Structure formats: structure tokens, C-alpha cells
Amino acid sequence: MGKRLLLASSVAAILAFSASAEAKTVIKMMHQGDPGWVAAYGDLAKRFEAENPDVDIELIYAPHDAYNEKFSAAVMAKQLPDIMELDAPFLANYVWSGYLAPIKDVIDADVLSDMTESNIAQGTYAIDKQLYAIGLTDSSVVLYGNRKYLEKIGARIPKSVDDAWTREEFEANLEKLSKVEGVKWPIDTFRGYGIKTEWITYAYSPILQSAGCDLIDRKSWKSEGMLDSQPCVDAMTMMQNWVNKGWVVPQSSGTNQFYAEGHPAALALGGHWFYAEAAAAMKDDVVVMPLPKFGAKGASPDGTWIWGITTASKHPDIAGKFVSFMLKDKAYRDYAKSQSAYPGLKSFAAESPLYAPGGALAVAFEQASKTAVPRPPHPAYPAITAAYMQAVDKIFNKGDVKQALSDAAQKIDEDIADNDGYPPFNGEQ
Amino acid sequence: MSDTALASAPLAQPAKVPAIRRKRFNAYRAIQAASMLIIALVIVSPLFLLAVASLKDDRFQILADMGTFRAFWVSNPTLANFAEVAHFSGELAFGRYLLNSLIILFATVVGGLVVNSMAGFVLAWGSLRGRAVILALVIALYVIPQESIIMPLVIMVSRAGITDGFAVQIVPWIASPLYTFLFYQFFAQLPKDLFEAAEMDGASVFRVYRSIFLPLSLPALATVSILMGIEAWNQYLWPILVTQTDYARPISVAIATFFGQDSIFWDRAMAASVLMMLPILAFYLAFQRWFVSSFVGSAIKG
Numbered sequence: 001m002g003k004r005l006l007l008a009s010s011v012a013a014i015l016a017f018s019a020s021a022e023a024k025t026v027i028k029m030m031h032q033g034d035p036g037w038v039a040a041y042g043d044l045a046k047r048f049e050a051e052n053p054d055v056d057i058e059l060i061y062a063p064h065d066a067y068n069e070k071f072s073a074a075v076m077a078k079q080l081p082d083i084m085e086l087d088a089p090f091l092a093n094y095v096w097s098g099y100l101a102p103i104k105d106v107i108d109a110d111v112l113s114d115m116t117e118s119n120i121a122q123g124t125y126a127i128d129k130q131l132y133a134i135g136l137t138d139s140s141v142v143l144y145g146n147r148k149y150l151e152k153i154g155a156r157i158p159k160s161v162d163d164a165w166t167r168e169e170f171e172a173n174l175e176k177l178s179k180v181e182g183v184k185w186p187i188d189t190f191r192g193y194g195i196k197t198e199w200i201t202y203a204y205s206p207i208l209q210s211a212g213c214d215l216i217d218r219k220s221w222k223s224e225g226m227l228d229s230q231p232c233v234d235a236m237t238m239m240q241n242w243v244n245k246g247w248v249v250p251q252s253s254g255t256n257q258f259y260a261e262g263h264p265a266a267l268a269l270g271g272h273w274f275y276a277e278a279a280a281a282m283k284d285d286v287v288v289m290p291l292p293k294f295g296a297k298g299a300s301p302d303g304t305w306i307w308g309i310t311t312a313s314k315h316p317d318i319a320g321k322f323v324s325f326m327l328k329d330k331a332y333r334d335y336a337k338s339q340s341a342y343p344g345l346k347s348f349a350a351e352s353p354l355y356a357p358g359g360a361l362a363v364a365f366e367q368a369s370k371t372a373v374p375r376p377p378h379p380a381y382p383a384i385t386a387a388y389m390q391a392v393d394k395i396f397n398k399g400d401v402k403q404a405l406s407d408a409a410q411k412i413d414e415d416i417a418d419n420d421g422y423p424p425f426n427g428e429q
Numbered sequence: 430m431s432d433t434a435l436a437s438a439p440l441a442q443p444a445k446v447p448a449i450r451r452k453r454f455n456a457y458r459a460i461q462a463a464s465m466l467i468i469a470l471v472i473v474s475p476l477f478l479l480a481v482a483s484l485k486d487d488r489f490q491i492l493a494d495m496g497t498f499r500a501f502w503v504s505n506p507t508l509a510n511f512a513e514v515a516h517f518s519g520e521l522a523f524g525r526y527l528l529n530s531l532i533i534l535f536a537t538v539v540g541g542l543v544v545n546s547m548a549g550f551v552l553a554w555g556s557l558r559g560r561a562v563i564l565a566l567v568i569a570l571y572v573i574p575q576e577s578i579i580m581p582l583v584i585m586v587s588r589a590g591i592t593d594g595f596a597v598q599i600v601p602w603i604a605s606p607l608y609t610f611l612f613y614q615f616f617a618q619l620p621k622d623l624f625e626a627a628e629m630d631g632a633s634v635f636r637v638y639r640s641i642f643l644p645l646s647l648p649a650l651a652t653v654s655i656l657m658g659i660e661a662w663n664q665y666l667w668p669i670l671v672t673q674t675d676y677a678r679p680i681s682v683a684i685a686t687f688f689g690q691d692s693i694f695w696d697r698a699m700a701a702s703v704l705m706m707l708p709i710l711a712f713y714l715a716f717q718r719w720f721v722s723s724f725v726g727s728a729i730k731g
Binding site: 034036037038058059060061062063064065066069072073076077078079197252253254255259260261273277281305339 | 489490580586587665671675682685689693
């Protein structure tokens with residue numbers, strides 16, 4: 001009798017435990033990031049779970065370089081998470097493919113109204129104008145300078161986007177810097193990031209846009225005639241000349257020559273995140289300047305890794321609740337600030353003196369409203385960026401500029417043709 | 430014997446010893462030695478660089494030193510990177526990743542030795558019909574690169590419901606055309622008399638395999654162990670695709686965490702790489718005698 005009672009109570013306990021485990025709603029979130037961010041997400045999930053004991057947040061990590069492969073595998077295996085981190089320019093492709101759901105109804109209203117224009121732009125799908133993703137942060141690229149070297153050549157230091165260096169001024173300064181003692185390379189364009197990351201398209205395509213062309217015509221969605229147009233050929237020939245003259249830090253020399261011992265690079269075309277590292281090493285010798293104007297107008301990149309909710313989620317409301325929680329979480333914001341994160345929410349901008357007027361990166365934030373050009377919000381973007389990166393690689397390795405850009409444009413147009421123009425982007429509904 | 434005695438002793442007839450020939454300078458041997466030295470340097474220098482870099486505390490310094498001879502020198506060596514890597518808590522418990530990799534390695538190798546050696550034995554000595562065709566298929570499968578089948582495999586394992594665990598990282602890689610063929614080649618070269626004598630004594634095919642052929646195949650077992658072990662240890666893309674959580678994630682993926690979107694933590698990545706290298710190095714050293722003899726044997730036998 002005693003044994004039976006024990007058995008019965010054990011079974012009851014196991015069933016009760018199973019039932020409580022089943023009662024928990026599991027929300028899976030796929031993300032990338034370095035150890036600091038990974039730990040920040042882990043802590044964030046714990047805080048959310050403490051406030052919402054009926055929810056279990058399961059974090060799915062994928063290394064930055066293999067994120068797209070991981071995502072493809074999840075799609076093929078029909079194992080899309082509830083929440084996914086995505087690089088903003090890929091949003092159109094993901095929405096067009098049916099992977100992402102609109103989020104306006106599941107994100108807290110105060111968070112939605114807190115978004116900057118650039119944040120809204122990077123998360124909005126051009127066809128239905130709906131919001132599909134949101135982020136705490138955004139991004140930009142600026143021109144960093146070594147104050148000592150700039151003073152040696154007597155260079156003017158621009159204070160705002162409006163008085164950015166012109167192409168002539170910029171190239172003249174590169175020439176002068178190449179002759180300054182201690183300068184091994186006048187500029188680091190961070191070729192060290194390689195062609196496996198998004199860097200080349202992200203950071204170099206604004207040079208094309210400033211020069212008066214683009215990766216693709218944003219009305220006809222054709223690349224031939226645009227990417228291989230004369231302004232683009234001229235702009236890329238200019239960059240090739242910098243490389244040929246030995247002015248650019250080579251890919252093999254890594255990504256820190258601006259502040260490495262001896263400061264071998266005088267300028268750096270770097271992301272906003274580069275400031276924290278550079279300032280730690282160089283203190284007040286770091287000068288932050290707007291990107292030069294290579295034509296009639298300035299252009300700068302925007303967009304970063306943002307959060308979307310997938311169509312596979314059975315609990316988009318809970319997923320949205322977690323995303324809202326994350327974007328408002330103080331500790332998460334504090335960690336983002338420690339990484340000199342570029343604000344994508346107005347309240348976060350107010351908390352970030354680095355980007356406020358007078359702050360070291362104020363000019364970077366100014367670019368968001370004056371010169372930011374999002375990468376082409378088209379489903380063919382993965383093909384566009386891959387083709388352009390290959391073209392840049394060829395050009396920097398002494399390839400024929402016109403030929404490399406024509407080949408890239410052809411590849412892009414072929415991808416669009418292979419997908420029947422990605423309707424409704426071709427005008428068909 | 431005193432010195433005097435030595436001095437007064439008649440001089441003995443010098444024994445006929447072969448005259449010491451002065452070695453002539455051999456240009457061929459010198460070039461050979463120099464070439465070997467260069468090859469050895471090329472192979473060893475990245476490992477040395479890795480070890481040196483892991484002892485530098487500043488990730489920016491590691492980058493700055495790259496491309497110069499300073500990359501091979503550390504003025505203030507420190508174990509701080511190892512301490513940081515080892516004590517990483519929470520999501521990145523390094524010891525756990527190391528253990529996961531060891532579990533995957535051990536299970537894959539043990540499973541692989543059993544399955545592939547049995548398959549190789551049956552192909553060499555079994556009475557299976559169409560052995561030649563199966564063998565041809567095995568060889569044909571060998572030339573298909575792993576990457577080309579990886580996505581269909583992802584779909585298969587997800588439909589089988591074995592994602593995110595150890596099984597999914599072990600089971601698909603146990604049966605291997607390469608190792609089956611290696612065992613087949615080894616078993617097929619053993620004398621036929623061994624098989625026939627055992628058969629006459631009434632031994633079953635399995636008994637012949639287990640009691641006679643397997644004990645004789647130590648070099649093949651060692652070779653396959655090392656090759657499979659290295660393969661399992663270095664798996665990167667597959668665990669990324671099939672693991673969802675940290676539960677069974679191997680060390681190779683953990684190291685990739687140090688390569689972030691905006692920052693690369695070279696110092697910790699180097700220390701973690703050294704730690705990742707040590708077990709497989711020990712594994713290789715433990716089996717290298719058989720490994721080398723197996724390869725030499727294979728070369729002689731063609």
C-alpha cells in the first residue's frame with residue numbers, strides 16, 4: 001500500500017511538473033554578436049523571465065559571419081525563431097519572401113512613437129509601408145582624423161555636415177598626409193573587414209551616391225546603366241587610385257592601424273562603433289568629421305541589425321512584448337551606451353551625450369537627418385551587395401573598373417530577371 | 430696499466446678499421462635539408478604565432494604586430510587571456526564547450542570505427558551480392574563534398590527531430606565512404622588464409638572480424654581515429670546550422686563568438702584557439718606511431 005502511494009504521488013508530481021513546464025510559452029530569439037552582446041541578451045532574457053514567469057526566452061546564437069547560413073538553414077528546416085535579428089538592408093528580401101510579420105500591433109505604442117525617422121525607414125517595407133522591424137540603435141560612418149597629423153598639414157577641420165570636405169580637398173589632404181613623417185597610410189577604409197561582411201556595400205556605396213550614382217536605379221530597379229555609369233566608374237577609379245598609390249591600409253593589416261602603436265594611418269573611414277576603441281587609445285587626438293562630399297551632395301550610410309518577428313511565431317504578441325521590454329530595458333541600454341551605440345530611439349538619443357550637440361559623435365548623428373541614404377530596399381539586396389562587393393574586390397586588386405562594375409550590374413539585373421522582377425517591385429500587383 | 434707500461438709496450442699493429450671518409454659536400458642533400466627546414470618553418474610558424482599572440486594582453490597590439498616580426502615575440506607574457514576564456518560565465522562557459530567537443534569527438538570516433546570497419550570488412554570478405562557495385566558507390570560518394578549535401582541533411586535531421594543535441598552532431602558523420610574504403614583496403618590486403626582457416630574452424634563472419642581481423646588492423650584503426658577525430662573536432666558549419674542553444678554547442682562555434690559584428694577579440698580568440706588545439710594535438714601524439722606506419726604501409730602497398 002505504502003509503495004503504491006509512493007508511486008502514485010511520484011507520478012502525480014512528475015505530471016504536475018510536466019504540466020508546469022508545458023504551460024510555459026517558449027519564445028525563440030535568433031541573434032548574433034560578440035561575447036559582450038551575447039551576455040547582455042542572456043541577462044535581458046533572465047530579467048524578462050523574472051517578470052514573466054510563464055515565458056521562457058530561448059536564445060539562438062549564430063556567429064556574425066555565418067548568420068545568413070544559419071538563417072537559410074532555419075528557413076529550410078522550417079525552424080524559424082519567433083524573433084530574429086536581421087541586418088536592415090535584408091528586410092525587403094525577408095518580407096518579400098514571407099518570413100517577417102508586421103509588428104506595429106504587437107510593439108508598445110510608446111516605443112513606436114520613440115523611433116527616429118531613420119529607424120522607421122530601415123524597418124519599413126517599401127511596398128505596403130508597414131513596419132516590420134525595430135531597433136534600439138542605428139548606425140553611420142564618419143571620417144576619423146588624427147589631430148596631430150591634420151595640424152601638420154594645416155587641414156581645415158569640418159565642424160558639421162554642411163562644411164564637409166570636398167573631393168578635391170579630401171584628395172589633396174590624402175596627398176599631403178602621405179608625405180608626413182610617421183604616416184604609413186593616409187587612410188584606413190577598413191578593408192580588413194573583408195568581403196564576407198556587409199562593410200564594403202555599407203561604407204563605400206555612399207561614395208557612389210555622393211558622386212551622383214547608385215548601386216541600382218531606385219525607380220526602374222535596374223542596375224545596368226546606373227552602377228556602371230560614368231559617375232560610378234569615376235568614383236571607383238578614384239578609390240582604386242588611392243589603393244594603387246599605397247594610401248589605403250591593405251586588407252592584411254587588420255582594422256586598427258588608425259590607433260595602433262605609432263598611429264600609422266592618418267584618417268579612418270570608420271563606423272560610429274570605432275570611436276570607443278579609437279578614443280580609448282588616442283584620447284583627444286581623435287577628430288570626428290563628416291564624410292566628404294564626392295559630388296554635389298553628401299551621402300552617408302544608415303541601418304544596422306534590428307529586430308523582427310517572424311511569420312512562424314505562434315505568439316507574436318509575447319514576442320512583441322519581449323522586444324518592447326528589450327528596447328526599454330535600462331541595463332540593456334547602458335550596455336549599448338558603453339559600446340557607443342548610435343541611437344535609433346529618441347529617448348535613447350537623449351540619454352547618449354556622445355551624440356548630443358557638442359558630443360564627440362554629434363556630427364555622426366547629424367548625418368542621419370541630412371545625408372543618410374539607406375541601402376536599396378529591394379528584395380534583390382542580397383544579390384546587389386554580393387555583386388558589388390565582388391566588384392570592389394576586383395577593382396582593389398587592379399581589375400578594370402568599368403568591366404567590374406558592368407559585370408556586377410549584369411549579375412544584379414539577372415537576379416531580378418530570374419525572379420520576374422520580384423513582383424510587386426516590377427509594378428505588378 | 431700505468432703510463433710507463435703504456436709507453437714501453439710494443440706498438441700494436443693498427444686494427445683494420447674502415448678509413449673515415451671525409452663527407453663531401455652534397456648539394457642535393459643541402460637543398461633537400463634547406464627545403465625541409467623552410468617547409469617546417471612554414472608549418473610551425475603559424476602555430477608559434479598563435480601561441481605567442483595568446484600570451485599578449487592587448488588585442489589591438491596583436492593586430493598591430495601582425496605582418497611584422499614582433500608577431501613572433503612577446504615582451505610581457507601573461508595568461509590573462511586564458512583566465513578570461515576559462516572563466517567566461519553564463520552563455521559562454523568555455524569548459525562546457527570543450528566538454529561538448531570531446532563528447533562529440535569520442536562518440537563519432539568510436540561509432541565510426543565500429544561502423545566503418547564492419548562495412549569495410551564485409552565489402553572485403555563478406556558474401557554479400559553486388560559487393561563490387563556497392564564498393565564503386567562508396568568510392569563515388571567519397572568525391573561528393575560535405576558542403577554540397579549540407580542543406581538537404583539539415584532538412585533530413587530536422588524532420589527526424591534530432592536537432593539541437595549531441596546526436597545530430599554525431600550520427601550523420603559516423604558512416605563515411607572514405608573510412609569504409611580505408612578499412613576495406615586494409616582488410617582486403619590481409620592473407621586470404623586467415624579468413625579461410627577461421628571459417629574452417631567454424632567461426633562466424635562476425636567472429637572472424639572481431640577476433641582476427643580487427644586486432645590486426647591497429648594501424649588502420651589509428652589512422653581512421655585521427656582523421657575522424659580531427660574532422661569531428663574541427664566541425665564548424667554543421668554545428669552552427671543544427672544547434673540552437675548552448676547545450677551541445679562545440680568549441681569551434683564558441684571561438685567564433687569572439688569575432689563580433691564590430692569588434693574582434695583577437696586576444697581571447699587566440700587563447701581559445703590554443704586551448705582548442707591542445708586536445709587534438711595530444712590525440713595525434715598518442716596515435717601518431719600507428720598513424721605514420723599506416724600511411725607508410727599504404728604507400729608501399731600502393
